[in-house]
């Protein structure tokens with residue numbers, strides 16, 4: 001099956017698809033320094049929680065690679081921490097960003113007493129490679145566990161893009177669809193277009209069509225009506241951060257879909273790797289929610305569609321309360337209600 005390479009290491013640079021240009025142009029960009037990686041994350045050239053984490057891990061290595069080899073390891077660690085803070089400032093909601101940065105930074109700290117600066121740099125790059133490889137594995141496992149849950153259904157609605165283009169390969173919400181296709185089960189995906197940046201239209205529809213999977217594009221406001229008409233059997237979405245009680249932040253509009261699913265007694269699942277769980281946050285109330293520029297709403301993609309001077313509220317994410325979630329599909333298996341108990345088996349630090 002034709003799957004796209006979202007992000008990879010070329011030996012000198014991080015090669016990623018510039019997702020702001022999809023679906024019109026499939027352009028790969030080589031990122032060679034930390035400043036360009038910060039920009040790529042901020043403007044959503046690379047997006048989706050796991051892919052942001054992978055990109056940031058490589059970004060911290062790119063910063064490290066510019067540090068002089070003959071300086072002390074304590075100077076090096078101070079420099080790494082400064083760059084970690086810089087990359088962490090690129091986007092606030094997806095916890096995978098902070099998780100991946102922390103992992104690479106801690107690795108450098110552990111080695112600081114016993115290794116030289118050049119040796120630590122090599123080891124940081126290996127950590128970034130490991131994060132990418134593990135994400136690929138986690139996606140496959142999420143796909144297998146999710147497929148077991150979803151295979152009794154045919155018509156699956158998803159919101160935003162939690163597919164291969166949001167991760168290293170399989171995706172999270174779309175992973176069961178890909179595993180299904182590999183095992184001969186043909187799902188039909190209904191993709192919400194996902195205003196204002198249209199990740200559903202530009203990215204989910206694109207990647208599913210590219211993989212030869214049946215996909216129908218919907219305006220965001222159609223979901224409840226389609227459910228009422230019996231066209232949707234189940235919903236599966238990704239996540240940017242899952243609090244200790246199971247409350248889940250995902251792309252703005254996810255909560256409305258969950259409410260509609262509840263009203264129609266349709267199963268609503270979240271699919272996410274353990275790196276998306278944030279045990280330090282008790283509930284969704286405390287998840288930082290990104291607010292983005294008004295222009296994304298008033299003149300997205302180049303044409304003004306609102307009066308000049310209009311007041312805009314552009315939250316990029318919302319939080320779905322755990323009560324609305326039937327289960328969370330992870331690489332370790334599917335967590336079911338009550339989520340506040342089953343969740344303890346996932347990420348503990």
Ligand code: MRU
Pocket residue numbers: 044047048049050094159160161162163166167171172173199237238239240250251252316
């Ligand atoms: O703003 P984006 O495009 O980064 O938002 C992405 C999402 O909301 C995804 O659903 C989420 O990150 C999960 S990706 C596997």
